[in-house]
Amino acid sequence: MNPNIALTAAAFAALVAALPRATRRLQLSLAKHPSLAGHSRMAKRVATWLPGYAYGEQRFYDSDGAPAEVAAQRRSALDRLGALYRSRYAKSLEATARAAEGLSDLQFTGRYRVPFQYGAHLREHLKVGAFMESSDGVMLTDLDGNRFYDLTGSYGVNVFGPDFYKACIAEGAAKVQALGPVLGNLHPVVIGNVERLRRISGLDEVSFHMSGTEAVMQAVRLARYHTKRSHLVRFCGAYHGWWEDVQPGPGNPVTPRQTYTLKEMDGDTLRVLRTRRDIACVLVNPLQALHPNKAAPGDSALVDSSRQAGYDRAAYTAWLKELRQVCSERGIVLIFDEVFLGFRLAAGGAQEYFGVRADMVTYGKTIAGGLPIGVVCGRHELMQRFREERPADICFARGTFNSHPYVMGAMAAFLDRLETPEVRALYDGLDERWNARAAALNQALEAAGLPPRVANLSTVWTVSYERPSRYNWMLQFYLRAHGLALSWIGSGRFIFSLNYTDADFAEVARRFVAAAQEMQADGWWWSDPGLTNKGIRRGILRELLGRGP
DSSP, X not given: OOHHHHHHHHHHHHHHHHHHHHHHHHHHHHHSOSSGGGOHHHHHHHHHHOOOOOXXXXXXXXXXXXXXXXXXXXXHHHHHHHHHHHHHTHHHHHHHHHHHTTOHHHHHHHHSSSOHHHHHHHHHHOOOOOOOOEEETTEEEOTTOOEEEEOSGGGGTOXXXXXXXXXXXXXXXXXXXXXXXXXXXXXXXXXXXHHHHHHHHTOSEEEEESSHHHHHHHHHHHHHHHHTOOEEEEETTOOOOSSGGGOOSTTOSSOOSSEEEEOSSOHHHHHHHHHOSOEEEEEEOGXXXXXXXXXXXXXXXXXXXXXXXXXXXXXXXXHHHHHHHHHHHHTOEEEEEOTTTTTTSOTTHHHHHHTOOOSEEEEEGGGGTTSOOEEEEEOHHHHOOEETTEEEEEOOOOOTTTTOHHHHHHHHHHHHHHTSHHHHHHTTTHHHHHHHHHHHHHHHHHHTTOOEEEEXXXXXXXXXXXXXXXXXXXXXXXXXXXXXXXXXXXGGOEEOOTTOOHHHHHHHHHHHHHHHHHHHHTTTTOOOTTOOHHHHHHHHHHHHHHHOO
């Protein structure tokens, strides 16, 4: 045979062999979100390049090009607000300062309340307390006796109000106090907990863990173990705990090698799921329905007014049904991560709310009546941690405090209450009630000529801004001054408990509008007609390039 013909034939054969792989690679690239959030490796590189710098005193007040009189107005406003905080929250601030010296958690959250350029000057003039003394109804009371409406939601734990959980913990402790903190052996309340969790989840078996993060870790490990496939799929922006495989971008010092971060609610993603053979499971956090493909909104990244959110129940339900079908066709384990939203949308969780059944479900936070917990529910064939035919081939998972008697007791009390008519009634008309409240607040803000707007997924809310501005993050401090308790991410997320009455909410709305009016009067939302979000971002990029290595 002519050597040239042989070489050509070999090259053609190699090209044909490589074509399917190249096609799969292209499909995977198309299924990734075009933002940095969809490209974790690049996001990590950019994070290491980002130079740290802080605005000086003058630049802090006129970074948007405000005239001298507006900058002076803002300076006076910050001085006044700082003095108010120091006077009104003196004991809380003192306790926070003492604790922060040795508590690294406070050092972290204190540094990331606002965009980093503004942080140093703000921390010098306006300090925020991190301590509360008591809770009742929908209120929190700090060390100085100040009363706040609770919009923190205890990171999602507080679905029914703090009094509900105090009672669960007390009743749970009474149920198990004869055994006490004996570990390894189980208290009988575990039997009822397992039976009810099986009914709620519609799945065969249950395992208990110490946190939501651990529950998701175990669900993914079991999926990999039984499918004998390597990769998990997570969706852009979704949070599933802080362990490495589900946090592939900044914040994780190790780059995961077996994670695909894909676009949610997108046909390109479905094509990847239909064609690849290495996908063990797909993780879904239903909270993403409020802001698909975007990370949890926090004020530390609120550099302009481009933050947007919006919830379309019909569209997200249709997406989950498509996902369910594809996963069933391909033998991919569909995991609903309901650690955050579980029991907030419906008594049966997101599965009941959206009408879609998963292969595995993880719960946490609220289900243990206010105590730490992680739960995995799944089909029998996925929950088994051993192989009869290969006794040394196991999927190990244990924890010292798994099924802790006091946690199991509080869970039993929670599940008891979940079945009562009083609690069930809280779910009646839930979406309609909270959608109407969000609409009413937006109408009040628009009528007052104020830029904030709210979007909600039931009782989980976020704030966006209608007018280009570099100072939207200041709103969180006015809201606190008006008696609204926020988590450290500020206006990025409000979490209401279901026991808010119409009167409670009306007062929250009144205070929100009053805080926004005060902020506007103090000049923070001054805006030049030529100022745009794109212009703001370009200006920040020029600053970064000018300060880079």
